[in-house]
Amino acid sequence: MRGQRIVITRAHIGLVTSIIGGAALMIGVIGLIWQGGFTFYVALTLAIGIFCIAAWAIVTPQEFAGFITGRQARRSTVAIFSTILLIGVVALVYLILQRAALSLDMTVAQRFTLSPETEAVLQRVQRPIRITGFYTARSLDQREIDDEFFRLYTSDTNGLIQRTYVNPDEQPALAQRYGVTADGQDFIAYINPDGSTDLTTLAYIPRDTSGDNQERDVTQAISRLLLAGSLSVYFDTSLGERDTADTTQQGISGINAGVRESGLNTYPLNLVNLAQTNGDIPPNAATVVLVRPTTDLSDAEIAVLDRYLKKGGSLFIMADVLFNDSPFLKQNGDFNNYLWNNYGIRALDAAVVDPASSSQTALNVVSAYVFPQTDIGARLDPTKNPTMFSLARPLDVNTKTTPANVANGEVILSSDQSYGETDLKTLGETNTYHYDQGKDLPGPLPLVVWASNKQTQAKIVLIGDSDFVSNGSVSIQGNGVLFTDSMAWLSGLGQQIAFAPQMYGVGVPLMFVSSQTLDLITFLTTILLPGVVLVMGLGIWLRRSRR
């Protein structure tokens, strides 16, 4: 062997150029489709392919003609081209499957499968929806994790729910249009027929900071989008309540905007006028909200609310400690008695003082106990998401002799060390308080209670404070969650997405593969390995042919 001259024939050159030309053309065609047009590398690959095929035709015209006509093609050339095509077929199958967003949960506990509750919501999706995530380069890992999860929604709706990711650093104008304020925020909106995002339906997907309720948060956002505009909430304005248009720290413009962002319509209500004209609350009212009326209700006004509740209405009441002559929900007042007799809940004439669970002063009470099994308290873990009240009234729930067909209960309590200061006169005049045995109310005291009538479907949430929803306080800790989850339960929004315990894991998936790694695996398995086999086969063939 040693000393033998290596002779390169035209046939050898023709063979090599045919292989390179065939492979380059195949890669070029796949690249062209994959990239959706000509890029530099696609054009370069196609040019190499065309050049090599042309060289093949020039160097060995008979071999080329024989291959094209299929009459006299050499077996080796045909075999090589068959192998090249097989590699191309494998690569195309991979690309098609990759884009098909197929998901297969192979975990024993089905950790990566959407819950039946979510699937029920997704069955109602009829119009294309887009989830738009804003992730900077610093949050690429989080984006990959979130996309693994969002992909389930795409898969479950056969592509009706689409995903788009934007780097806000690179597109600040778009980020501003969406209202992006932090890295990793996700938004949801319908898609217009022309493929653009319908910004009029845009809604932020609030994410539980604990990360334990990812599926619920996203599904709730989808459900809200589906329900957008179908539910109406009425804020009464006739009894001196906080103003939904007031943008100051004391106003409640924030919750009004929040309710609207959740897809509910909000309207003002004039209860006094309805009572005077013997009118009724509009039948489309999903919830009537009383945010700290300053005066107590008359019999006629109570009658309006009673008629509404008997038709299955929902009432959201927030009552403050008031120092006027006829304060709203005074303990022996008509409306308080109405609530007690018909729903087993009432407000007490006292102010909660809690030295153990409070912020600035003992009157700034922080939730100490929460009943998490209630729809309203599920997200209000006092250790992670405490609610903060200011000069709150203690409430009372009649659980022993509950009125017929009524279910009621507590949601949030003050601590064991708390008490209800009943000397409101001294408190109001001197801002001083101390526990008087036998006179003041011993804690723990209910701060948030609920009631519902199983027969009429009427629902009531009573909260002994309204400061927590004011613009200055609603964003503090769990205050916003208390309001929104109360509203969701009352309006029926929560029924659409009543969740079993969260099933989806939000940590890093068991096997985390980034898109770059996935591309490398694709290259290794579909291009490199078969290519190496091809080259080895070619080498063996050349070696044998020289013998």
Next chain:
Amino acid sequence: MKNIRTLLIFAMIFVVLALLLYVQSKQAPSVIVATPTVGQSVAQLFPDLTLDEIQAVQLNSPETGKTFTISRAADGSWTAPINPGKLSQIASNDIAKTMVLLPFSQTMMLKPGDDKSSYGFTPKGVLQIEIILTNGVSHAVEIGYRTPTQDGYYALVDDLPNLYLMERPAIDYLISTLRSPPVA
């Protein structure tokens, strides 16, 4: 003939799959990733710059017109030619060190004709930094808006075509220095 038949079958399968991929590509994509940006680390804007090479630094706010300049005297101490009063040498050194370290986390390619106003260059930014070196070379850094996530500032550097994402603390420090120059 058998080999040719196999080749033709593979060719037909290839064509069918290619058409399928084409049709799939034409449908609305389920995922649109704007830019396949990769993980990043903080780097110096002028990695070769040393403290001794800095002759002068000028900070200027196009919005307010306020300017603050520090310049090195012959004995190596810092002076503030525009601002009367005693200049803090420590603060001046900190400014110069900031120029040396000036950290950025990412660069982004701007295409010709891109609207730079969304990055805060209308056409000027919120802060202009000019560094003059002892060898007469100068560098100009134009700082734009803060990023949407408030983590950094956009910046244009010299005549380079790229957009830089500057780390926020360094730029915040320079802005506050311009507002309250360290001159007693």
